[in-house]
Amino acid sequence: MDKTVLYIDMDAYFASVEQASRPHLKGKPIAVAGSGKRTVIVASSYEAKRFGIRTGMTKGEALAILPSLVIVEGRNSKYVDTCARVHEILLRYTPDVVIHSIDEFYMDITRCLDLFPSPVAVAREIKKEIARRFSITCSVGVGTTRLIAKMAGESGKPDGLVAVKKKDVPGFLEDLPVEDIPGIGRKMKLALNVLGITTCGGLSRYPVSVLRRRFGIWGDYLSLISRGLEPFPAGGGGAPRSIGHSMTYEKNIGDKAMITARILELAEMVAARLRREKMTAKGICLIWRYPDFTTCAKRVTIRFFTQDGRVIYDAAAGLMDSVRLKDAVRLLGVTVYNLRPVSPAAPLIDGFDRAQRLWGAMDRINDTFGEYTIHRATILMCAKHHWVISPAFKPHKSYPYRKE
Ligand SMILES: [Mg+2]
Numbered sequence: 001m002d003k004t005v006l007y008i009d010m011d012a013y014f015a016s017v018e019q020a021s022r023p024h025l026k027g028k029p030i031a032v033a034g035s036g037k038r039t040v041i042v043a044s045s046y047e048a049k050r051f052g053i054r055t056g057m058t059k060g061e062a063l064a065i066l067p068s069l070v071i072v073e074g075r076n077s078k079y080v081d082t083c084a085r086v087h088e089i090l091l092r093y094t095p096d097v098v099i100h101s102i103d104e105f106y107m108d109i110t111r112c113l114d115l116f117p118s119p120v121a122v123a124r125e126i127k128k129e130i131a132r133r134f135s136i137t138c139s140v141g142v143g144t145t146r147l148i149a150k151m152a153g154e155s156g157k158p159d160g161l162v163a164v165k166k167k168d169v170p171g172f173l174e175d176l177p178v179e180d181i182p183g184i185g186r187k188m189k190l191a192l193n194v195l196g197i198t199t200c201g202g203l204s205r206y207p208v209s210v211l212r213r214r215f216g217i218w219g220d221y222l223s224l225i226s227r228g229l230e231p232f233p234a235g236g237g238g239a240p241r242s243i244g245h246s247m248t249y250e251k252n253i254g255d256k257a258m259i260t261a262r263i264l265e266l267a268e269m270v271a272a273r274l275r276r277e278k279m280t281a282k283g284i285c286l287i288w289r290y291p292d293f294t295t296c297a298k299r300v301t302i303r304f305f306t307q308d309g310r311v312i313y314d315a316a317a318g319l320m321d322s323v324r325l326k327d328a329v330r331l332l333g334v335t336v337y338n339l340r341p342v343s344p345a346a347p348l349i350d351g352f353d354r355a356q357r358l359w360g361a362m363d364r365i366n367d368t369f370g371e372y373t374i375h376r377a378t379i380l381m382c383a384k385h386h387w388v389i390s391p392a393f394k395p396h397k398s399y400p401y402r403k404e
Pocket of ligand 1: 010011
């Protein structure tokens with residue numbers, strides 16, 4: 001039996017959740033952002049997108065384009081809660097559900113197809129149930145691989161349902177622009193265009209050896225997807241390649257002690273995410289942005305893999321120490337890369353067990369009672385800052401949510 005995958009993606013997720021729970025916002029151009037004056041838009045409704053409001057714009061930029069835009073403060077718990085409930089609905093069909101991000105899911109329905117008339121029937125039922133329960137729409141793609149399902153789903157947004165049968169894959173891909181392949185950004189698109197490649201069809205006929213020479217391991221990836229093949233090993237593809245947090249601050253920060261405290265705060269957030277993903281990291285990157293929007297980054301590889309916020313902080317703070325800041329900063333970010341699953345030998349390392357128990361307890365308290373319930377004392381000097389989770393945030397299974 002051919003593998004059958006569903007890709008389910010909520011339409012304008014955060015904005016739709018807000019419109020569903022506050023009826024006076026329905027049909028209006030709205031954008032979701034954090035509470036600070038300078039935080040950026042993380043989501044916007046279709047009514048707002050029509051005017052050119054995009055994720056990543058500052059509130060000021062967005063309001064300059066559309067003064068009637070309603071900016072709503074994001075409510076993380078509501079989005080995580082709805083995500084968990086959608087997850088529960090999907091699990092009724094099959095245990096093979098992967099949460100890809102807070103508003104995207106993959107379902108491998110191969111094993112349960114005998115129970116339903118067709119994959120499209122499953123997709124229709126799911127769309128109906130999500131609309132009934134949450135008053136939001138989603139787009140669903142059906143395909144033989146995750147990527148085909150994703151590209152099919154994306155092509156039908158919003159509120160779409162697009163199924164691509166195995167025999168129709170070459171036809172579906174033939175005229176699809178290369179930039180519609182997940183992971184291909186502006187730079188990669190340009191590089192491909194230079195080679196005369198503009199569509200997936202063109203890409204599939206290009207010799208893989210040339211692609212490999214030009215793009216390294218990406219060459220193989222591109223060639224496989226353009227031919228409709230699964231580029232990830234079974235079950236893989238969901239593991240993150242890097243984990244990071246960044247914050248734009250209400251006021252520029254020039255004070256060294258405050259910068260250090262903010263770095264510690266970010267390092268702890270990153271470490272908590274690493275632990276949720278059961279990953280460790282060896283590469284640490286510090287990002288800072290000046291008031292004139294110049295953005296700088298410095299990275300370092302530490303000697304061993306870690307998921308300890310203190311170790312990540314030491315490395316990031318060391319990076320900050322090594323530069324002379326030419327001005328105050330408006331944004332700070334800490335990202336870890338070079339990730340590896342927690343080693344089975346980790347408990348044998350001296351002190352690991354004790355540290356593990358401490359983090360475990362801290363994570364559980366914060367998960368249950370909210371971010372910052374317990375944290376290192378240094379972070380106390382940071383003013384409370386309401387942040388909205390990034391749409392790429394992946395809630396973990398034990399994330400608490402209200403039971404109905
Ligand atoms: Mg979405």
